[in-house]
Amino acid sequence: MTKKILVLPGDGIGPEITEEAVRVLKALELGFEMETALLGGAAVDATGDPYPAATQELAKEADAVLLGAVGGPKWDVLPREQRPEKGLLGIRKHLNLFANLRPAILYPELADASTLKPEVVSGLDILIVRELTGDIYFGQPRGIEIRDGERFGFNTMRYTETEIRRIGRVAFEAARKRGKKLCSVDKMNVLETTQLWRDVMTELAPEYPDVELTHMLADNAAMQLVRAPRQFDVLVTGNMFGDILSDEASMLTGSIGMLPSASLDENNKGLYEPSHGSAPDIAGQGIANPLATILSAAMLLRYTFNLEEAARRVEEAVKKVLAQGLRTADIFAAGTQKVGTKEMGDAVLAAL
């Protein structure tokens, strides 16, 4: 079986950080075929299109896509159709990526970076699985109209059981690869759509007897995430609750340069990218933290290629360099050693 990875460095710090992740993937010697293409502002500059046809073709052919980040002030003045973000939304839609996986991991060495007390968050390791293509964000009808002489705004929360089942399976499978605990988040006390959500998750559970399923209301989940976040392993929820809870969870860690993400389709083809943006303020200086992108490459190994051992090797290597006291500027603290993007990549390679 060929294993094709498309690398899309993008803009800003994107090229610097993806270079380090590519070095890590190559060092594993797993026979990946890698191609590089343009997305975002770099693609607009070269072709006028943020998601050019050539990139679309390569993205369809690839098994997985590793993305840096797109965007920057240079392109913010362009018409909406030519903005780098259009390229990002374009590729997500084109590849039917309906499942978004965002781990929030707080390495004990970085516990001080969180706004929560270290004893509450140190060692945190949770995964939020968010449905990406349905729910109130896409439901029809929607709009703002005049009714009875005043403005009236409305949206529609909707899910089919098929949509719930397919994201449920992704979450159960992910829990199986981790701590085997899945918490499904809904608001079944007031919303029928999420009563269906809970029913379908409950119906799926017997297929995964090794995973413990629990349910929690969204408001309680928001509270528990800051009260005692380590009680969770995997959380699964719809598009809107997931939007809010995944941001809340990622901020528990306090270090944006450390957070990877994955977006998957029905065949585990995936787009893997750091949760942060293109950081134009530090682009080209060789100081960006490449670890979120390297950890995204680990997710690529785990979720698209089912190479659990290789994924763990990469994650262990990252832990090791942190334990050695190496830090890029964004996570630097007194008593540690400040390194640049490339030195951090070198250290991860050495630890591998």
Ligand code: NAD
């Ligand atoms: P950002 O995440 O790029 O930067 C926020 C802050 O975090 C900046 O101070 C930056 O220097 C720092 N930072 C981010 N990643 C870092 C890293 N790896 N190492 C060290 N420091 C890091 O968010 P922003 O400033 O709001 O957005 C900048 C651009 O990125 C915008 O054009 C925005 O549209 C785009 N963006 C792209 C994506 C994406 O490609 N998925 C996501 C968010 C923002």
